[in-house]
Amino acid sequence: MADRKEPLLIKRYASRRLYNTETSDYVTLEDISGFIRAGREVQIVDLKSGDDLTRQYLLQIIAEHESRGENVLPxxxxxxxxxxxxxxxxxxxxxxxxxxxxxxxxxxxxxxxxxxxxxxxxxxxxxxxxxxxxxxxxxxxxxxxxxxxxxxxxxxxxxxxxxxxxxxxxxxxxxxxxxxxxxx
Structure with missing residues (x-):
C-alpha cells in the first residue's frame, strides 16, 4: 500500500460518512489512521463541494488519539x-x-x-x-x-x-x- 504515489481518495458524503474510492467501501477515522501509518498518503474531499477536508480530518485523528491518552505532543x-x-x-x-x-x-x-x-x-x-x-x-x-x-x-x-x-x-x-x- 505504501508504494503507491497517488494519494488514496476518500470522499465525504453529506451524511459525513467517509467512502474509500479504491475499495468501494466506507471507512472510519481509525481506518484512515491505519492507511497513513502504513505509509499511504490520503486526500479527503467533500463529495458535493469538492473542498479538500484532509487537514481537518488529520487534526481530528490527532485530537482523538490525544484525548484517549496517547499523548505524543507535550x-x-x-x-x-x-x-x-x-x-x-x-x-x-x-x-x-x-x-x-x-x-x-x-x-x-x-x-x-x-x-x-x-x-x-x-x-x-x-x-x-x-x-x-x-x-x-x-x-x-x-x-x-x-x-x-x-x-x-x-x-x-x-x-x-x-x-x-x-x-x-x-x-x-x-x-x-x-x-x-x-x-x-
Missing amino acids: LNVLTDLVRSYTTDVTSAVPQFLAQSFEMFRDGQEKMMQGLGGSIPGLGAVQAQQEAFVKAMTGGMGSLGAPWPVASSEAKTKETSRESEDLDAIKKQLSELQDKLSKLT
Whole structure:
C-alpha cells in the first residue's frame, strides 16, 4: 500500500460518512489512521463541494488519539503551536515542523535499512533521534534498544559520545526555543 504515489481518495458524503474510492467501501477515522501509518498518503474531499477536508480530518485523528491518552505532543508544544497562530512566527513554524519530521523520517529509514553498530557516527544519529523523540513526547518516547556494540570498552566510549551529543542537541533545542520565544 505504501508504494503507491497517488494519494488514496476518500470522499465525504453529506451524511459525513467517509467512502474509500479504491475499495468501494466506507471507512472510519481509525481506518484512515491505519492507511497513513502504513505509509499511504490520503486526500479527503467533500463529495458535493469538492473542498479538500484532509487537514481537518488529520487534526481530528490527532485530537482523538490525544484525548484517549496517547499523548505524543507535550503540553508545551501544543501551547507553542497555539501561540504560533497568533504571531508573525506562523510562517516559520510549518517549515520548521516539516524539516524536523523529514529529518526524523530520514533517520528512521536509515535505521530500518539494517545499519550495524560499527558504522562511524551512528551513535550521533541515534542520539539526535532520541533527543527529537524525547522533545516531541515530553521524555516519554524511545526509539527502542540501543545498537549492538562489539565490546564493553566500545560501549562505554559510545555511551559517552552519545551523552555528549545529547547534551549538544539539548542545548541547540533550548537555543531554538529561546529564539522562538523572542519572536513572539
